[in-house]
Amino acid sequence: MATRTKDRTRSTAHAVKQTYRIAVIPGDGTGPEVIREGRKVLEAAAAREGFGFEWQEYDLGGARYLKTHETLPASVVKQLRGVDAIYLGAIGHPDVKPGILEQGILLKLRFELDQYINLRPVKLYPGVWTPLRDKGPEHIDFVVVRENTEGLYAGVGGFLKKGTPEEVALQTSVNTRHGVERCIRFAFDYTRKRAKAKKLTFCGKTNVLTFAHDLWQRAFNEIAQEYRDITTDYTHVDACCMWMVKNPEWFDVIVTDNMFGDIITDLGAMIQGGMGIAAGGNLNPKGVSMFEPIGGSAPKYTGQNVINPLAAICAGGMMLEYLGQPQAGQAIEHAVMAITGKKLKSLAAGKMGYGTREVGDLVVSALGK
Numbered sequence: 069m070a071t072r073t074k075d076r077t078r079s080t081a082h083a084v085k086q087t088y089r090i091a092v093i094p095g096d097g098t099g100p101e102v103i104r105e106g107r108k109v110l111e112a113a114a115a116r117e118g119f120g121f122e123w124q125e126y127d128l129g130g131a132r133y134l135k136t137h138e139t140l141p142a143s144v145v146k147q148l149r150g151v152d153a154i155y156l157g158a159i160g161h162p163d164v165k166p167g168i169l170e171q172g173i174l175l176k177l178r179f180e181l182d183q184y185i186n187l188r189p190v191k192l193y194p195g196v197w198t199p200l201r202d203k204g205p206e207h208i209d210f211v212v213v214r215e216n217t218e219g220l221y222a223g224v225g226g227f228l229k230k231g232t233p234e235e236v237a238l239q240t241s242v243n244t245r246h247g248v249e250r251c252i253r254f255a256f257d258y259t260r261k262r263a264k265a266k267k268l269t270f271c272g273k274t275n276v277l278t279f280a281h282d283l284w285q286r287a288f289n290e291i292a293q294e295y296r297d298i299t300t301d302y303t304h305v306d307a308c309c310m311w312m313v314k315n316p317e318w319f320d321v322i323v324t325d326n327m328f329g330d331i332i333t334d335l336g337a338m339i340q341g342g343m344g345i346a347a348g349g350n351l352n353p354k355g356v357s358m359f360e361p362i363g364g365s366a367p368k369y370t371g372q373n374v375i376n377p378l379a380a381i382c383a384g385g386m387m388l389e390y391l392g393q394p395q396a397g398q399a400i401e402h403a404v405m406a407i408t409g410k411k412l413k414s415l416a417a418g419k420m421g422y423g424t425r426e427v428g429d430l431v432v433s434a435l436g437k
């Protein structure tokens with residue numbers, strides 16, 4: 069087989085390979101169902117381009133926790149450090165107290181592997197229903213760069229006099245110059261490479277978070293000097309929510325902290341057609357990255373063949389782009405766009421007009437065209 073030349077527009081250092089070692093964490097609820105379709109599509113896209121995968125499955129999730137009380141053993145983290153990428157379904161189990169699996173698996177993976185960027189494209193595909201009247205695919209196409217290892221997620225804080233009427237709870241937002249700077253630099257580089265409007269908006273709350281976002285704002289302004297070709301903008305997070313609904317076409321790339329990024333990307337997911345289509349990448353540009361549909365484990369739909377696998381499929385497409393296979397990644401995106409426009413009645417679970425497996429099959433056959 070001919071060796072492929074590396075796409076120089078990408079930001080990663082991944083060498084193009086013939087076989088990629090992918091750790092798969094199907095996880096809880098509908099995770100395994102959507103991951104199964106994602107793998108099917110990834111295999112088809114890879115076959116087309118002449119590369120392949122070596123899959124390694126890990127049974128992390130609620131079921132394992134209930135059996136063994138383990139969330140993410142150190143031995144697993146060690147193995148994950150050696151793979152090319154991680155493909156994750158969903159984490160969250162109705163019989164496990166909220167927080168244990170999220171913190172013990174998902175957030176721990178992001179932190180341990182230093183996946184300091186959470187990249188979340190908000191793109192309305194043709195034919196997909198959006199709750200925004202008068203807005204179409206030409207208006208909704210931006211990307212959120214969410215800081216993924218610091219802020220309110222750092223787990224710094226504690227209780228004083230817990231359980232008493234005088235109880236105090238502190239949860240501190242951690243913002244290091246190093247962490248903020250690497251996130252903002254990534255966002256500038258990404259905006260340049262995306263080459264759409266070449267506009268980067270910092271979304272913060274500088275009027276209230278006068279320490280944390282003062283640091284962000286100064287770092288942003290200083291780094292902007294190195295990127296004169298990029299137009300910069302600022303929005304308070306509350307106004308950002310307003311503009312995302314009223315004028316989503318104003319955005320090209322948004323950079324924001326961990327908590328605000330979490331919140332605005334759920335809004336983003338809704339305007340692009342819902343959790344059925346929203347995908348994200350947890351990136352460590354120098355290490356192991358992890359790709360996931362951003363919706364949860366949807367326990368009530370488990371095992372019914374009704375959940376929409378497109379978000380997992382799109383996450384798989386992102387993974388391929390990131391691994392240095394942009395053609396295969398884009399082929400997946402085009403195949404998804406072909407079926408959202410022509411085949412599916414809706415992107416909502418149970419309302420697609422097709423089952424989970426059948427949607428996977430439709431994407432595979434659209435890939436062949």
Ligand code: IPM
Binds near residue numbers: 170171174175330362
């Ligand atoms: C997400 C999720 C997680 C987060 C939860 C499950 C911890 O909402 O990926 O956006 O808050 O980051």
Ligand code: MN
Binds near residue numbers: 330331334
């Ligand atoms: Mn979230």
